[in-house]
Amino acid sequence: MLQEAWLRRLGLLLWLCSWLGPVQGGRVLVMPVDGSHWLSMKLLVDELAQRGHEILLLVPETSILIKGSELYHTETFSVPYSRSDLSASVEWMREGVFRRNPPLTDIMINVERLMNFTSMQVIGCEALLYNNTLMEKLKKAEFELLLTDPFLPCGTIIATALSLPTIYFLRGMPCGLDLLAAQCPSPPSYVPRFASGNTDQMDFMQRVKNFIMTGVELQLCRTMYSRFDELASRYLERDVTYRELIGYGAIWLLRYDFTFEFPRPVMPNMAFIGGINCGKSSALTRDVEEFVEGSGEHGIVVFTLGSLVASMPPEDAAVFFEAFGKIPQRVLWRYTGPVPDHVPENVKLMKWLPQNDLLGHPKARAFITHGGTHGIYEGICHGVPMVMLPLFGDQNDNVHRISIRGVGIALSIFDITSEILVSALDKVINDSSYKENMVKLSRVHNDRPIEPLDLAVYWTEFVMRHKGAEHLRPAAHELNxxxxxxxxxxxxxxxxxxxxxxxxxxxxxxxxxxxxxxxxxxxxx
Amino acid sequence: MLQEAWLRRLGLLLWLCSWLGPVQGGRVLVMPVDGSHWLSMKLLVDELAQRGHEILLLVPETSILIKGSELYHTETFSVPYSRSDLSASVEWMREGVFRRNPPLTDIMINVERLMNFTSMQVIGCEALLYNNTLMEKLKKAEFELLLTDPFLPCGTIIATALSLPTIYFLRGMPCGLDLLAAQCPSPPSYVPRFASGNTDQMDFMQRVKNFIMTGVELQLCRTMYSRFDELASRYLERDVTYRELIGYGAIWLLRYDFTFEFPRPVMPNMAFIGGINCGKSSALTRDVEEFVEGSGEHGIVVFTLGSLVASMPPEDAAVFFEAFGKIPQRVLWRYTGPVPDHVPENVKLMKWLPQNDLLGHPKARAFITHGGTHGIYEGICHGVPMVMLPLFGDQNDNVHRISIRGVGIALSIFDITSEILVSALDKVINDSSYKENMVKLSRVHNDRPIEPLDLAVYWTEFVMRHKGAEHLRPAAHELNxxxxxxxxxxxxxxxxxxxxxxxxxxxxxxxxxxxxxxxxxxxxx
CATH class of the missing domain: 1.20.5 (Single alpha-helices involved in coiled-coils or other helix-helix interfaces)
Structure with a gap:
């Protein structure tokens, strides 16, 4: 009798486990965004593929960083612009970052750059949506889930057209559209707005500025996404806005961590995977390891300005070469620009840096970065103080957050001289407060109940198991x-x-x- | 060279791990709340003790359910009321629940009951705070953390006096004080207020009612906690409110799960551990197992009205005995009242029910409950449809949430007849929609990235490792x-x-x- 009861219990347990284990053979459609956005989403896509899910990646033929893999299928679609059009647009942005703009025009220039970039993507998306052969193929494939970065709208429109539950993978969207769409409260009294220069502690006039910028943001959102709204409405044959569409997303995987972001209200269908990109470290190649080890007690400085900016005008580069000649550390610099005659001996120029592996090396003493979130999280994860040179987008805000935590120094790319750079490097390396603060921050950041990648995988499979996450959708969506x-x-x-x-x-x-x-x-x- | 690098990396890993492992010998002061509140907190306290933390439990001498354990130390303090005073108060509440009140007075009666109960606790707390010998002893013990249920204020006042970081363990506080204190937005347009009878989907007049009740709640909070405010201000010798004090809590461990609660904004320092009480099941004792097994294909019905209400007036009990005589299932009933002459053969009366173990048994067909959150989570966890008889407090709201999900039927204790009860039981057992909805809900509830108890342990140890969770404290606390x-x-x-x-x-x-x-x-x- 007792044995029978135990057998029944075991049966029940196995039945329950069958719901909790990985979904075997889940079919996932992935619509990534190119550039650094792809670098962290790739970690999740790879992991999903390794767990036995069948993945199809939708990639425009002009893609720069998204490459095929033997782990998953790739479907390339044609777009009405060439790779050189895209490169020209990126080049225009790249060159612009070293040119000083008149005060107060920074935001407008950022918006212009963004709109220029996204306009191209809207055209590309249109080409995909009206590619009937491909869309028919996608319909027939009967996917269970769409994984996308809502920074670009195509994924969400396809998910709506194919009635697929959606997982969003992102750090944030321009003008806070992600928070608006997720019905997440953002009181302007303590949640600083994009490019406001505010922190979460504001005086009265800063709160006035933040409040006004909330209104500006709303207006900006409307303008910025109007072409997306038009495309979505036309394709889906009903009057919709992009904001409404992304509101149907099941789970928001946000590259957020409150060692870096300011604490603020969140929603139950948000999962925080900030630092997902520094989970796995690999060994350095032999020549890099030897260069790093040769730095002795002084250690190394890692220098990169992100995936898009690998070179700079010679007069700017000269400042860095001069400064590096004056410091005792060895420098590993991702640089593809013209190389001057006398490169200091302690400098190693590389086309691509194993950034995370270098920052994880015990000899890493400082990190010179543009303040992209990937680099910042890797810096925090490995506890390396930073010297930061924000270039565009959210980088000014990011850099500000790191400075006020006393773990890095922000410099302006326009005002930089070799003396300023040497002094900043000297401070973050030799003033122990920077390292101490950073180690504290790093400990908190690395202390979590579940690794970001595992959490991302969990929620992706959850949505496949339950065909969405309806129980986490707030009723606020029904209200105007x-x-x-x-x-x-x-x-x-x-x-x-x-x-x-x-x-x-x-x-x-x-x-x-x-x-x-x-x-x-x-x-x- | 390479070996050396690996050794260094291993060293770094071990160093990091030393921060992530359990805090050895952490000293935790626990200030629990008696009754069912203690039953789930005990799970965390036991687990912490088993992980090597030194625990001291502060218990009033009149405690009903909180008993000593060999796992931890217990410090009993005297209070200026006797156990019989407390029992009389509980008895008054217990009797009241079977008496019908005039319409609209329910809330006031609930508040009166609550204030009567808490007034006694304020007196008890005062006795503890001004017990200089004991307080001196606590100061000297150098605890690293205080774990408490903020339903009663003593824990928080002691934490403030001893400058200890605090972990709150709760389902919620009267009049939403927990959410107010945690600076968590609760838009009255879709977050239903206590006892409003609303769900998260409201029509205009329901929203008007909810809005008015938000104001009433605020006023109620002030009245209800005024004696706590006075005690805290007097003891701490500065002008404080209880709401301000609990705002300093490091982490809110909320017995929340969105299969049961309505999705709403939350804060980053809230961790959701709803269902913590149904993690571990034990085997039934031999006689109970035999009774359950003997139910055959019809299975069993589990019936309990919670830890406080084990008996009822004979005329009410007669209805249940009559109804149970008419159903084919066997019934296990927690009942300590007078037993009539002819108890149906299919009914087993028990002084204490192994509720979770019974609901986890494959023969469980229905659960008759008062709608306390412990029982409800156990019902959801094991996928057992419910017949619910709300008695007081939050039970009306709880029961409403279960009914609208189509996994249970709510009845009124005042209008119940044997026919109504038999019909409700027949419906939840034989109308397959109840079981199907419940199995779906149960699957979602049981599907989580980390078990609630592990999550509770993680955050408790996190706060010990980092002496708080300052990075999760929103700046909203600085604003009026x-x-x-x-x-x-x-x-x-x-x-x-x-x-x-x-x-x-x-x-x-x-x-x-x-x-x-x-x-x-x-x-x-």
Whole structure:
């Protein structure tokens, strides 16, 4: 009898486990965004493939960093622009970052760059959506899930057209569209807005600025995504906005960690995978390892300006070469620009840096970075203080967050001289407070109940197992702006109050009048 | 050379691991709340003790359910009321639940019961705080952490006095004080208020009701916690409110799961451990197992009204005995009241039910419950449909959430007849939709990246490792109500707008006047 009960219990356990284990043979459609965005999403895609999921990657023929792999299938689609068009656009952006702009125009230039880049992507997306052969093939493939970076809209439109649950993989979207779409409250009183230069601790005038920028952001969102809205509405044959569409996403995998971001309200369908890119370190190649080891007690400085900016104008490069000649550390620099005649002996120029592996090396003393989130998380993860030179996009904000935590120094690429750079490097390497603060931050960052990659895999498989995450979708999606903020209710209650007050006043005046009328009569009597 | 590098890396890894492993010999002060609150907190306390932490439990001498254990030390403190005073208070509450109250007075009665209970606890807390010998002993013990249920304030006041980081373990606090204190947004447009009878999907009038109840709740909070505020201010010798004090908590371990709760904004320092109480199942005792097995294909019904209500007036009990006589299932009922002469053969009365183990048994067909969160989570966890009889507190709300998910039927204890009960049991057992919905809900609930108990242990040890969780504390704590909602900024901007408009109008009128003056002159010329 007892044995039977145990067998039943074992059966129940195995049945439960069958729901909790990996989904065998899940079919996942992936729509990535090129550039550094792809570098971290690739980690999840690789892991999913290794866990037995069948992956199809949709890649435009002009792709720069997204390459095929034997782990998954790649479907290349043609776009009405060439790789050189795209390269020209990237080059225009790349050159621009070393040119100083008049004050206050930075945001507009950033927006212009972004709109220029996304416009091209909208054209590419249109070519994909109206590629009937390919779309028919995708429909027939019966995917269970779409994984995409909502920075570009094509993935979400395809997910809607194919009725697929969606997983979003991102750090954030321009003008906070991700937070708006996820119905996530962002009080402007302590959640700093993009490019505002604010932290979460603001004085009155900073809060005024932040509040105004909230309004500007909303307007910007409308302008920036209007072409996406138009494309989505036309393709789906109903009046939709991109914001509405991404609101249907099942899970938001956000490359967020509160050692770097400011604490703020979040939603239950957000999972935080900040630092996902520094999970796995590989050994350095022999020549790099030898160069690093040869640095002795002084150690090394790692220098890169991100996946898009590998070179710089010679006059800027000269400043760096001069500065590096003056420091005792060895420098590994990702640089593909023209090489001057006398490169200091302690400098090794490389076309591509194993950034994470170098920062994880015990000899790493400082990290010169443009302040992209990948680099910053790798710096925090390995506890390496930073000297930062923000170039564009969110980098100014990122760099600001690192500076105020006392783990790095922000410099301006326009004002840099070899003296300023040497002094900053000297400070982050030899003023022990930077290293101490960074080690503390690093310990907190690395202390988590589950590794970011495992968490990302878990939620992806969860959505496949349950065909979405409907239980995490807030009812706020059913409300319009007025309703969400209870403004209609407040209006109604004010009306009721006014009516009550008027009625009471009328009654009182009526009573008073009656009393007044009576008294003269009495007098007359 | 390479070997050396590997050794270094191994060293670094071990160093990192030393921060991630359990804190050896952590000293934890625990201030629990009696009753069912203790039953789930005990799971965490036991686990912490088993992981090598030194635990001291502070327990009033009148405690009902909190018993000593060989796993941890217990410090009993005297209170100026006797166990019989406390029992009388509980008995008053217990009797009251079977008496029908006039409509709309339910909330007030709930509040009265709560205030009566907490008033006694404030007196008890005062006795503890002013017990100088004990407080001196606690100070000297140099704890690293305080674990408490903020439902009662004593823990938080002690944590403040001893400057200890605090972990809160709770399902929620009366009038949403936990959410207010944690600076967690709760838009009344879709977050239903306590006892409002609303869900997250409300029509206009329900939203009006919810909005008004938000105001009522705020006022209620002030009244309900005024004695706590007074005690805290007096003891800490500064003007504080209890809400302010609990705002300093490091981590909120919330017995929340969104298969049961409505999705809503949350904060980064909240960890969700709903269902922590159904992690470990034990085998049934021989006689219980035999009774359960003997139920055959019809299976069993589990019936309990919670840890406080083990009996009921005979006329109410008669209804249940009659109903159970008419159903084919066997019933296990936690009942300590007077036993009538003819108890149906299929009914087993017990003083204490192994509720979780019974619900986990494959023969469990239905669960008759008062709708406490422990029972509800156990029901969801094991996928057993419910018939619910809410008695007091949050039970009405809980039961409502289960009903609308189609996994249970809510009945009123006042209107119950044997026919109604038999019909409800028949429905949840034989209408397959209840079981199917419950199995779906159960699958989602049980599918999580980390077990609730492990998550609770992780965050508790995290706070010990890092002496708090400062990086998760939102800056909203530094703002007052006006600032948080940007009302001062809006006021300022409105003023600026008015001034600008007036200035522009003045300028225009000045210009106009000048023009008008000139023209007559011209005419005169």
């Amino acid at each position: 702006w007025l309703q969400y903020h209870s403004l209609d209710v407040i209006g109604f209650l004010l009306c009721v109050m006014v009516i009550v007050i008027i009625t009471v006043l009328k009654c009182c005046s009526l009573c008073l009048r009656k009393c007044c009328r009576k008294s003269p009569k009495k007098k007359e009597d | 109500w006006l600032q948080y909602h940007s009302l001062d900024v809006i006021g300022f901007l409105l003023c600026v707008m008015v001034i600008v408009i007036i200035t522009v109008l003045k300028c225009c009128s000045l210009c106009l006047r000048k023009c008008c003056r000139k023209s007559p002159k011209k005419k005169e010329d």
